[in-house]
Amino acid sequence: MSVTVTKTSGFTAEITWTTDDDLQGYLAHAIEGDQLASALESLGQPVLHGTPEQVLIKAQHTAALARLLERRAASQVVQLRDIHGLSWRKIAATLLDDPTKQSSVRRMYESGRRHSGN
Structure with missing residues:
Protein backbone atom coordinates (compact mmCIF):
# COMPACT_ATOMS: atom_id res chain seq x y z
CA MET A 1 0.00 0.00 0.00
CA SER A 2 1.38 3.35 -0.88
CA VAL A 3 -0.69 5.57 1.38
CA THR A 4 1.75 8.03 2.87
CA VAL A 5 1.43 10.61 5.59
CA THR A 6 4.21 13.17 5.42
CA LYS A 7 4.79 15.78 8.08
CA THR A 8 5.39 18.89 6.00
CA SER A 9 6.10 21.37 8.80
CA GLY A 10 5.40 22.01 12.48
CA PHE A 11 1.71 21.14 12.65
CA THR A 12 1.00 20.24 9.05
CA ALA A 13 0.86 16.92 7.22
CA GLU A 14 0.00 15.74 3.75
CA ILE A 15 -1.77 12.48 2.93
CA THR A 16 -1.32 10.90 -0.49
CA TRP A 17 -2.75 7.73 -1.98
CA THR A 18 -3.67 6.19 -5.30
CA THR A 19 -6.88 4.64 -6.58
CA ASP A 20 -5.34 1.18 -5.99
CA ASP A 21 -4.98 2.05 -2.29
CA ASP A 22 -8.67 2.83 -1.88
CA LEU A 23 -10.60 0.38 -4.04
CA GLN A 24 -13.79 0.72 -2.00
CA GLY A 25 -13.51 4.48 -1.50
CA TYR A 26 -13.36 4.30 2.30
CA LEU A 27 -10.30 6.52 2.56
CA ALA A 28 -11.71 9.19 0.28
CA HIS A 29 -15.04 9.10 2.14
CA ALA A 30 -13.31 9.39 5.53
CA ILE A 31 -11.45 12.46 4.35
CA GLU A 32 -14.21 14.12 2.33
CA GLY A 33 -16.85 13.40 4.98
CA ASP A 34 -14.75 14.86 7.82
CA GLN A 35 -14.57 11.50 9.63
CA LEU A 36 -10.77 11.48 9.63
CA ALA A 37 -10.56 15.12 10.75
CA SER A 38 -13.02 14.48 13.58
CA ALA A 39 -11.17 11.37 14.74
CA LEU A 40 -7.82 13.17 14.69
CA GLU A 41 -9.31 16.10 16.57
CA SER A 42 -10.62 13.65 19.18
CA LEU A 43 -7.13 12.19 19.57
CA GLY A 44 -5.54 15.58 20.06
CA GLN A 45 -8.28 17.23 22.06
Whole structure:
Protein backbone atom coordinates (compact mmCIF):
# COMPACT_ATOMS: atom_id res chain seq x y z
CA MET A 1 0.00 0.00 0.00
CA SER A 2 1.38 3.35 -0.88
CA VAL A 3 -0.69 5.57 1.38
CA THR A 4 1.75 8.03 2.87
CA VAL A 5 1.43 10.61 5.59
CA THR A 6 4.21 13.17 5.42
CA LYS A 7 4.79 15.78 8.08
CA THR A 8 5.39 18.89 6.00
CA SER A 9 6.10 21.37 8.80
CA GLY A 10 5.40 22.01 12.48
CA PHE A 11 1.71 21.14 12.65
CA THR A 12 1.00 20.24 9.05
CA ALA A 13 0.86 16.92 7.22
CA GLU A 14 0.00 15.74 3.75
CA ILE A 15 -1.77 12.48 2.93
CA THR A 16 -1.32 10.90 -0.49
CA TRP A 17 -2.75 7.73 -1.98
CA THR A 18 -3.67 6.19 -5.30
CA THR A 19 -6.88 4.64 -6.58
CA ASP A 20 -5.34 1.18 -5.99
CA ASP A 21 -4.98 2.05 -2.29
CA ASP A 22 -8.67 2.83 -1.88
CA LEU A 23 -10.60 0.38 -4.04
CA GLN A 24 -13.79 0.72 -2.00
CA GLY A 25 -13.51 4.48 -1.50
CA TYR A 26 -13.36 4.30 2.30
CA LEU A 27 -10.30 6.52 2.56
CA ALA A 28 -11.71 9.19 0.28
CA HIS A 29 -15.04 9.10 2.14
CA ALA A 30 -13.31 9.39 5.53
CA ILE A 31 -11.45 12.46 4.35
CA GLU A 32 -14.21 14.12 2.33
CA GLY A 33 -16.85 13.40 4.98
CA ASP A 34 -14.75 14.86 7.82
CA GLN A 35 -14.57 11.50 9.63
CA LEU A 36 -10.77 11.48 9.63
CA ALA A 37 -10.56 15.12 10.75
CA SER A 38 -13.02 14.48 13.58
CA ALA A 39 -11.17 11.37 14.74
CA LEU A 40 -7.82 13.17 14.69
CA GLU A 41 -9.31 16.10 16.57
CA SER A 42 -10.62 13.65 19.18
CA LEU A 43 -7.13 12.19 19.57
CA GLY A 44 -5.54 15.58 20.06
CA GLN A 45 -8.28 17.23 22.06
CA PRO A 46 -10.55 14.75 23.90
CA VAL A 47 -12.87 17.54 25.09
CA LEU A 48 -14.37 18.85 21.86
CA HIS A 49 -15.54 22.43 21.57
CA GLY A 50 -18.56 23.83 19.78
CA THR A 51 -22.30 23.73 20.07
CA PRO A 52 -23.92 20.48 21.21
CA GLU A 53 -24.89 19.81 17.58
CA GLN A 54 -21.31 20.35 16.35
CA VAL A 55 -19.88 18.09 19.05
CA LEU A 56 -22.52 15.46 18.29
CA ILE A 57 -21.56 15.46 14.60
CA LYS A 58 -17.86 15.17 15.47
CA ALA A 59 -18.62 12.26 17.79
CA GLN A 60 -20.74 10.64 15.08
CA HIS A 61 -17.88 10.93 12.56
CA THR A 62 -15.37 9.53 15.05
CA ALA A 63 -17.62 6.59 15.97
CA ALA A 64 -18.32 5.77 12.31
CA LEU A 65 -14.61 5.70 11.51
CA ALA A 66 -13.90 3.63 14.63
CA ARG A 67 -16.51 1.04 13.54
CA LEU A 68 -15.00 0.84 10.08
CA LEU A 69 -11.51 0.43 11.51
CA GLU A 70 -12.75 -2.34 13.84
CA ARG A 71 -14.17 -4.20 10.82
CA ARG A 72 -10.93 -3.72 8.89
CA ALA A 73 -8.87 -4.97 11.86
CA ALA A 74 -11.12 -8.04 12.11
CA SER A 75 -10.58 -8.69 8.40
CA GLN A 76 -6.83 -8.43 8.93
CA VAL A 77 -7.03 -11.01 11.74
CA VAL A 78 -8.70 -13.40 9.28
CA GLN A 79 -5.85 -12.80 6.84
CA LEU A 80 -3.20 -13.27 9.53
CA ARG A 81 -4.74 -16.56 10.60
CA ASP A 82 -6.00 -18.07 7.33
CA ILE A 83 -3.44 -16.81 4.83
CA HIS A 84 -0.30 -16.38 6.93
CA GLY A 85 -0.99 -19.15 9.46
CA LEU A 86 -0.09 -17.10 12.53
CA SER A 87 -1.02 -18.48 15.94
CA TRP A 88 -3.75 -16.95 18.07
CA ARG A 89 -1.08 -16.20 20.67
CA LYS A 90 1.14 -14.29 18.22
CA ILE A 91 -1.80 -12.27 16.88
CA ALA A 92 -3.01 -11.44 20.41
CA ALA A 93 0.48 -10.42 21.50
CA THR A 94 0.88 -8.11 18.52
CA LEU A 95 -2.61 -6.60 18.29
CA LEU A 96 -3.62 -6.51 21.95
CA ASP A 97 -0.21 -6.40 23.65
CA ASP A 98 -1.20 -9.53 25.58
CA PRO A 99 -0.64 -13.08 24.32
CA THR A 100 -3.23 -14.41 26.79
CA LYS A 101 -6.07 -12.53 25.05
CA GLN A 102 -6.49 -15.24 22.45
CA SER A 103 -10.25 -15.42 22.96
CA SER A 104 -10.55 -11.71 22.10
CA VAL A 105 -8.62 -12.29 18.88
CA ARG A 106 -10.83 -15.27 18.06
CA ARG A 107 -13.89 -13.03 18.45
CA MET A 108 -12.28 -10.54 16.07
CA TYR A 109 -11.64 -13.43 13.68
CA GLU A 110 -15.28 -14.55 13.81
CA SER A 111 -16.42 -10.99 13.22
CA GLY A 112 -14.09 -10.71 10.25
CA ARG A 113 -15.43 -13.96 8.80
CA ARG A 114 -19.03 -12.76 9.20
CA HIS A 115 -18.30 -9.44 7.47
CA SER A 116 -16.53 -11.21 4.61
CA GLY A 117 -19.47 -13.54 4.07
CA ASN A 118 -17.51 -16.70 4.98
